[in-house]
Amino acid sequence: MLGKLLKYEFKSFSRLLGVIYIAVLAVAVVTGLLLRGSLWSESVASGNGTALVIFIIAYVVIIVALILITILMNIQRFYNSMLGGEGYLIHTLPVPTWMHIFAKTISAFVFTILSGAILVVSALLLFACSSLNEILAYGLSRAIAEFGNLFWENGASAILCAIAILLGLVRIILMFYTSMAIGGSAKKNKIFLSIVTFIVIVIIINVIGNLTDRRIMDHLLVYSYEVTDSEFLVETDGTGSVYSTLIDSGYYVQQIIISAIYSVIFFALSTFFLKRKLNLE
Secondary structure, eight states: HHHHHHHHHHHHHHHHHHHHHHHHHHHHHHHHHHHHHHOOHHHHHHHHHHHHEEEEEEEHHHHHHHHHHHHHHHHHHHHIIIIIITTTTTTSSSSSSSHHHHHHHHHHHHHHHHEEEEHHHHHHHHHHTHHHHHHHHHHHHHHHHHHHHHHHTHHHHHHHHHHHHHHHHHHHHHHHHHHHHHTTTSSSSSSHHHHHHHHHHHHHHHHHHHOTTTHHHHHHHOOEESTTOOEEEEOOOSSOEEOOOOHHHHHHHHHHHHHHHHHHHHHHHHHHHHHHHHHOO
């Protein structure tokens, strides 16, 4: 049954986002080709200058649209199917409430990651088609090499960092679901109550975070004058060297645990309110 739910959710997401993905990549390619002409040919630049400006603006607009639509679709799919008109049918299916939430969390997670990947690919296509990669090749390759070496030497920290980011995304998705599930228990003003609930949850999380981890920045950026396994050298202007700890395994483990705890809590709250307190009137 979970597979059928995921198939339905993926189809719902792909109907709109699939078109936008294609549009983002197409506009990136055309913008890159026009930019290539402007870089290497004055005649082409003068002839296609207006078109280039239009496509650059279109590329920026469509990127913003992709980000906003991805967020709004994650919210809209949950609200309409669980709290809106579709809810009358969805909640009559022989499927436990937690499975609905689980399926929607997975689909939202997958398409959020996919949207981010499309943005990266579109930027790479734009650079490749415009020949800007030739201009920036040295700087990019050096930066990639530096960070590659950094994470290669701290492989465990890199993996923990990725897990922390992914779990953080799951936590945010479930936080939206919890807010809407609580708002859906009201007889009226459900959207308003959902927004208020979301704000309250954010405030509570920040208060708890401040009380339990007041020195979070010390984990992100710590300066010292001794080399350790988790530090890398930063060149200065001849006055000396500064060591900056940008990879801290302990910090990432802490974030993984925190995100996991919040995710479980939000998942349980969403399930409870949708199962016990839901009001579709």
